[in-house]
Structure formats: C-alpha cells, structure tokens
Amino acid sequence: MIIDYKKYPTPRMRHHTAPNLYVPFNEFKVLPRYYPPIMPEIDWSMYFANAAPPTVLDIGCGRGGFLLEYALRNPTVNIFGVEVRKQAVEWIDSIIKGEQLPNAGVAWYNTTNGLPFITSESVDAVCYFFPDPWHKKKHHKRRAFNTLLVQEIHRVLKPTGTLYLMTDVEEVDAYQQEVLKAHTGFEFAYASDDVWDLPRTDHENFSIKKNIPYIRATVRKRF
Numbered sequence: 001m002i003i004d005y006k007k008y009p010t011p012r013m014r015h016h017t018a019p020n021l022y023v024p025f026n027e028f029k030v031l032p033r034y035y036p037p038i039m040p041e042i043d044w045s046m047y048f049a050n051a052a053p054p055t056v057l058d059i060g061c062g063r064g065g066f067l068l069e070y071a072l073r074n075p076t077v078n079i080f081g082v083e084v085r086k087q088a089v090e091w092i093d094s095i096i097k098g099e100q101l102p103n104a105g106v107a108w109y110n111t112t113n114g115l116p117f118i119t120s121e122s123v124d125a126v127c128y129f130f131p132d133p134w135h136k137k138k139h140h141k142r143r144a145f146n147t148l149l150v151q152e153i154h155r156v157l158k159p160t161g162t163l164y165l166m167t168d169v170e171e172v173d174a175y176q177q178e179v180l181k182a183h184t185g186f187e188f189a190y191a192s193d194d195v196w197d198l199p200r201t202d203h204e205n206f207s208i209k210k211n212i213p214y215i216r217a218t219v220r221k222r223f
C-alpha cells in the first residue's frame with residue numbers, strides 16, 4: 001500500500017515549538033495552559049486496532065514519514081510516535097485515520113517527561129532520529145536525549161532490544177555517546193548501510209538530497 005500524500009496537504013510547520021514545551025512538567029510551579037498531556041498511562045485501544053501496546057517507539061517522530069512507512073511495511077507490529085509539535089501530530093493522525101492504519105499511533109508529548117506509559121521491558125526497538133541539535137550551550141537543556149530519557153529507554157527495552165540512532169551533527173553524536181556511556185547499560189556501535197533495514201525518515205531524505213553526511217548507530221541493551 002502507498003499513501004497518497006496529496007490527500008493530506010501539509011500544514012506550514014515551524015521547526016520548533018514554544019520553549020517552555022521542552023521543559024519537564026515537574027519544573028513548573030504552574031503548568032502552562034498549552035502544554036502536552038503528561039500521560040501517566042495509555043489505553044492502547046485508543047491507538048491500535050488490536051488494543052496491544054506498541055513494540056516500536058519513534059521518539060520525536062517529526063512529520064511521521066518513517067512512522068507511517070514502518071507501519072505499512074510491518075503490519076503486525078504496533079509502532080507509536082511521540083512528538084512535541086502539536087500540528088505535526090494532528091497531521092500524522094489525520095493520515096493514520098484517513099488510511100485506516102491499524103498499527104500506527106501518534107501522541108502530542110514532551111519526552112523530557114520520560115516514558116511512564118510504556119511498560120518495562122516491553123519494547124523491541126526505540127528509534128531516535130535526527131534530534132534537534134540545539135547548538136547553543138544555553139539551549140542544551142532542551143535536548144530530549146538526556147540522562148532521564150536514556151534511563152527510560154533502558155527500562156522499556158526488552159533485554160534483546162535495540163535503540164536506533166541517526167544524526168547529521170557530529171557534536172550531537174558525541175553528546176549522545178557521552179550520555180549513553182554514563183549510563184553503562186548500553187553497547188554503542190556505528191551501523192553500516194548493509195545492516196540497516198529501516199525505512200528512511202523525512203530528515204534522512206533531506207540530508208540525502210542536500211548531500212549532508214549522517215551517522216547511524218545501533219545501541220544494544222547490555223544488561
């Protein structure tokens with residue numbers, strides 16, 4: 001099946017959303033009125049036809065090209081995307097509903113709040129692709145890939161599970177390896193093209209089009 005994207009005109013989307021939406025909810029005295037839901041738990045029947053929890057997560061799924069293609073290629077696997085830009089989520093959701101995809105779900109969510117709605121050791125793959133680099137030091141705290149998220153990824157992955165990473169920013173690669181190393185529960189390895197069997201993401205297509213080199217890595221759970 002191929003999605004006819006002409007049926008779903010892309011809304012104009014900003015690269016970033018309001019700065020306070022990247023802040024964890026527990027850092028606010030009063031939560032901003034317009035803040036992504038906290039989601040301590042999820043009724044999976046709201047997202048997936050088989051009501052089962054997802055076994056693949058797409059963190060910061062952006063415009064959802066990877067999420068949708070993965071769902072089409074793997075009809076027996078539930079894939080769940082989380083994304084902090086509400087417009088992107090609403091657009092992806094309109095495609096999921098329009099195409100009646102039974103195994104794709106997406107939620108407006110800020111991952112600096114962890115992944116409390118995912119059961120421990122229930123996920124085969126966590127995908128974290130082309131994160132916003134937030135180059136300036138004063139913006140580093142907006143990076144979603146922090147100690148908490150890495151702990152959460154480790155918690156939700158099955159013992160055989162893998163975290164898949166891609167970035168076209170060397171500094172982000174170095175930063176991510178540092179955070180992973182500090183955790184100690186992961187085995188990082190760069191991945192060559194021949195071992196990578198995943199659909200392309202929207203940002204990956206952009207990097208290819210612009211001839212921007214990028215790295216791929218597989219990070220296995222060590223214990």
Ligand SMILES: C[S@@+](CC[C@H](N)C(=O)[O-])C[C@H]1O[C@@H](n2cnc3c(N)ncnc32)[C@H](O)[C@@H]1O
Pocket residue numbers: 015016017022059060061062063082083084085088109110111112128129130131132142143144201202203204
């Ligand atoms: C450069 S885009 C890459 C999108 C997609 N993964 C791809 O490869 O095409 C990074 C995405 O991460 C999202 N993001 C950044 N911080 C986030 C957070 N704390 N929670 C959820 N999504 C976040 C951004 O809104 C953006 O859509």
